[in-house]
Amino acid sequence: MESELERLRKKVENFPSASLYTRLAELSRQSGDLVGAEAACRRCMREFPRSAQSYVILAEMKIATGAKSEAVQLIATAIEKEPRSYQALRLAADLADSPTKAIKHLQAILVFKPGDGPASARLQELGGSPAAGSGRVAKPSAPVVSAPSPVLTPPVAVRRDSPLPMPSPVTAAIRSATAPRAAALDALCQEAGVRGACVADAQGRIIASKQLSGRDDILAALGAETLRVAATSLLAAGAGAPNSFSLLAAAGQVLAFTRDHRITVLVLADPGVRPAMLELRARQALIDLGAV
Amino acid sequence: MDEILAQLTRVRGVGGAVLVSHDGLTMASSLRSGIDENALAAAVGDVLGMAQRVASSLELGAFLGFSTTTDQGALLILVTGPAFVVLLTDAGANLALVQIESKPLVERLGARLAL
Numbered sequence: 001m002e003s004e005l006e007r008l009r010k011k012v013e014n015f016p017s018a019s020l021y022t023r024l025a026e027l028s029r030q031s032g033d034l035v036g037a038e039a040a041c042r043r044c045m046r047e048f049p050r051s052a053q054s055y056v057i058l059a060e061m062k063i064a065t066g067a068k069s070e071a072v073q074l075i076a077t078a079i080e081k082e083p084r085s086y087q088a089l090r091l092a093a094d095l096a097d098s099p100t101k102a103i104k105h106l107q108a109i110l111v112f113k114p115g116d117g118p119a120s121a122r123l124q125e126l127g128g129s130p131a132a133g134s135g136r137v138a139k140p141s142a143p144v145v146s147a148p149s150p151v152l153t154p155p156v157a158v159r160r161d162s163p164l165p166m167p168s169p170v171t172a173a174i175r176s177a178t179a180p181r182a183a184a185l186d187a188l189c190q191e192a193g194v195r196g197a198c199v200a201d202a203q204g205r206i207i208a209s210k211q212l213s214g215r216d217d218i219l220a221a222l223g224a225e226t227l228r229v230a231a232t233s234l235l236a237a238g239a240g241a242p243n244s245f246s247l248l249a250a251a252g253q254v255l256a257f258t259r260d261h262r263i264t265v266l267v268l269a270d271p272g273v274r275p276a277m278l279e280l281r282a283r284q285a286l287i288d289l290g291a292v
Numbered sequence: 293m294d295e296i297l298a299q300l301t302r303v304r305g306v307g308g309a310v311l312v313s314h315d316g317l318t319m320a321s322s323l324r325s326g327i328d329e330n331a332l333a334a335a336v337g338d339v340l341g342m343a344q345r346v347a348s349s350l351e352l353g354a355f356l357g358f359s360t361t362t363d364q365g366a367l368l369i370l371v372t373g374p375a376f377v378v379l380l381t382d383a384g385a386n387l388a389l390v391q392i393e394s395k396p397l398v399e400r401l402g403a404r405l406a407l
Contacts, residue, residue, distance in 0.1 A: 215350060222346045229342050230360040230367075233335035237308075237367055237380050238327055245360040247343050250353030254346055268350065274388070 005031060018044055018051035025057045034061060050203065052082035059091055071095060083205075084112045093122060103128035181208035184288035188265070188281035193273035195252070197282075199265050199289060200224055208289065212268065223256050223266040246275045257282040263289070296401050297322040300377070303393045305385025307365065310378040311401065312336050319375060327380075336369060336378050343369075359387060370394070373402035 005027050012020045021044035028037035038061060044054035055078035062071035072095050078088035089105045096102035103126050109119040110130045123130065185197045189210050196211035200220035209216035230242045247254040248271065255275050258264040265282035293311060300309040301322050308323040316337015321329040339358060347355045358369040366387055368379040377398050381390055 218349050222342070222349060226339070226342045226346060229335070229338040233332065233339050234360060234362055234367055236328065236332040236335040237365075239364040239367070239380075240362040242360045242362055245358065247346055247358050248356045249347040250356060252350065252352040254350065254352070 005033075012040075016043075016047060018048035018053065021048070022051070022053040022057060025054065029057070029061060037061060050081060052078040052085050052088060055081070056085065056087045056091065059088075063091070063095075068095065083108070086113060086116075090119070093119075099126045099128075102126055181289060182210045184208055184285045185210040185265075188267065188278060188285055191273075191278055191281060193270040194278065195268045195270065197265060197267045197285075199263060199285065202227075202262055202264075207263065208285075215268070219254065219266050219268060223254065223264060226254075227256060227258060227264060244275065244279065255282075257286070259286050293320045293401060293404055294322065296397055296404070297377075300379065300394055300397050303379075303390060303397075305381045305390050306379050306394065307382050308380040310336075311372075312340075312369075312376045312378055314340065314374065314376070316340070323380070332378065336367075336376070339369065340376060357391075361387075370398050372398045373405040375401075375405055377401060 005024070008020065008024045008027060012024055021040050025037045025040035025044070028034075028040060038058060041054040041058040041061075044051055048054075055074045059071040059074035059078065062068075062074065071091070075088050075092045075095060078085055079092060082088065086109060089109045093102040093105040093109075096105060103123060106119045106123040106126070106128065107130060109116055110123070113119070114130075120130070181199070185199070185208060188194060188197050196209075196213070196216070198209035198212055198216040198220055199207040200223060201207060202224055204221035204224035206216055206220045209220075212219060226245060226247065227242060230245050234240065234242055242258065244255070244257045246256075251271065253269050253271055253273065255267040255269060255273075255278055256264050257267075257279055263286060265285050267278055267282065269278070297309045297311060297320055300306055308321075308327065310321040310323060310329055310333060311319040312333045313319055314337075316334045318329045318333040321333075323329055323332075339360075340355075343358045344355050347353065356371055360367050363383060365383045366381045366385065368381065368387065368390065370377045370379070370391070377394075379390065379394060381387065
């Protein structure tokens, strides 16, 4: 293991990557070098801020040392960066301070991993039911949480009257968390010619969405990327950062209105709709969401 | 083509014009000094690639144009035959009017390119 560790250390110096850092952190932890493991995680967080795995590894280390509140924060960050991180969601369920929160995390797992035995069994223990759209739930054949973590919340039976609405496995977890925010898009989506709209951050993660019928994830991702390349072209033209863009095609158009390139309202509309008509509504949505 | 581009820069609110191929190469330009036409064309090539991907992914049909605005002005990309005209406008320019007034010139460019 020592030679493998040395090889990894050299490799990470020459060709740093998030996966190498997390592998180095795992190996260091296994070899008992907790300081080295934490240092690898911290460097990964600094150099590859979009990677969630380093947060999960460090959270596991914090749990082992009893630093629960620090672990909870790390896990929350990991889920924010990677909403479909199985490890992060399992840990979040274990660390949750209420069964309701634990159920929510387990339901999020079953959305992208339907029938997952451990998550299903833990959910049953907690009295929750799989979210709609999470597919068949396998009956676990063995105790799922075979070695409960010392910080595990004691199971308390809580029954939900109705499952969370989760129509699309891809964005369901995010959407269920952001449903109340979609109200900020009501006025915009009522404008003539507007097919739907969403609000996304600079990394293309959905903050709120309305009427996009499962296309919000692609609109958010491509919208964020379009804004990034538009910013590059404006820089080449000697101009500042973009406030908006409009992309016109034969059968529709995409309009984007951004605030400091951090939060963007993306609108899918009919071809004839004028951007100026929608900008006020979009800016108001940003205000309502607290982005301004 | 240089002459048509020069005419485009005389449209009210337009500060510069570049003719860019679909792969982001400069074909002709009429820009004020200080702007690297090749860097701009390459960046526009990226925008075009992304715009076409958006149109295709969202099933919006053929790409027709793109514009992006800043506090300092705007950048418009208009389709002209097999190529694209990029217009740089001043802050406060009326983009709808710019598009209307530049349309005949953009069409002339398209016709010239088709020859």
